[in-house]
Amino acid sequence: MRNLVLWTCSLLLVTGLSAPFSTAIAQSKDTTSNAKPTLGTIFKEDRMFTNKAFSASIRFAGLVDTLESEGPFTVFVFTNEAAGSLEEEFSNPQSNPKFHSLIEYHVVPGRKVMASDFLEIEKLSPLEGPPISVETKGGPTVVAEGGEGGQRVSKQPETIVLKGKNTVTIGPDPTQRNITTASNGVIHILGSVLRPPAQ
Template identity: 35%
Template sequence: MERPMKKFVMTSSLALLLSLPVFAANPMVGGEPMLPTKDIVDNAVNSKDHTTLVAAVKAAGLVDTLKSKGPFTVFAPTNEAFAALPAGTVDTLLKPENKSKLTSILTYHVISGSYDSAAIIAAIKKGGGKHSATTVAGGKLVATMEGKDLILTDEKGGKSKVTIADVYQSNGVIHVVDKVLLPK
C-alpha cells in the first residue's frame, strides 16, 4: 500500500510543478536584468544602453501607452543607434515643437501584439523569405534573415539588425536593434 501512495504524491507534485508558469530567462540588456514581470518602460529605464530611447519616449508622451496592457513588440534602438543619426538629429527631435515627428519615429518601432523571434522567423519562412509588418505608426517594416541575423528594413531602405532578441515583458516583448528605423 505504501508504494502507490508515494507514486501518487510524486505524480501530484509533478503535476503541480508542470502547471506553474514558466518564464524563459531574459537576456541582460544594458548590463541590467530585464524582468518579465515588469512592463516595457520599467525595464527600459534600467538599461544603460537605452537612455536616449527612454528620454525620447518621455518627450513624445508615450510612457503611459508603453506601460499599458498592450501587448506590444518593440524594436528598441540603442544609444549607439541614435548616435549614428546625423549630428543634431536627436537634440532636434527632443524639442517640444518636434513632438509629432518624434512620436511618428518611435511608434514606427512598435507593432501591436507580442511577437518573439520564433514567430517573426516563422512568418518570414511562410512569406518566402520576407515578412511585412504594419507598425503602430501605420508604416511598414520588412523582416528578413541574413544568415542567422534577423534584419528589419524600413521604408527608406535602411537596415537594422536585431542584436538581442526575445526580451519578454509583462506587456509584450522587446528586440534590441542596432539602427534607428525611419518611416517615409
C-alpha cells in the same frame, strides 16, 4: 556623442525623471514580486541602462501610459550609439513631428514577437507609419529564448532583417540576440535606427 549626452540629460530634467542612478538600480533589483514589469515601467524607471536615449525618448513622446496598458507590444530599441545619428529628429523634439513619428515607428502594437516568430512574419504594423517589412535569412537555428523563468528552446532564423527607409539587422548571431521580455510585450535591441520611409 557629446550632443547626445547633453540632449539625454536635458530630456531627463524636462520630464522630471532624473532619479539618481543608485535609485534606479535599487528599483531594478526589487525582489518583492516575481512578476515581470510592464514595458512602460521598464522605460519609465530607466531600467535599460545602456539604452537611456531611447528610454528618455519614450517618456518624452508620451508613450509610457500606452506601454503600461495590456498590449501586447513589440518594441525595437536603438542603442545610445545609434541615437548619435539623430540630431535632426532630436532638435526641439517637443514640436518636431519627425521625432514622434520616428519613436512610434519602433513600437508595434498587438503582437509580442519573439525571435522564432519572425520565421512566419512578412510585415509588422507600427503605431505610426507604413508597415515594416520583415525578411529572414538562413537557419532555422535551434536556440534558447525567453529569458528568466520562461526559457524555451526554439528555432530562429540566422538573420532577421527589418526594412523601413533603411535596412536594420537583428542579431546577426541568434545566440547573442539581446531580447528583454515584459509582462505585456518584448524588446529587441537594434544596432542602428529604423527610419520610417517618409523620413
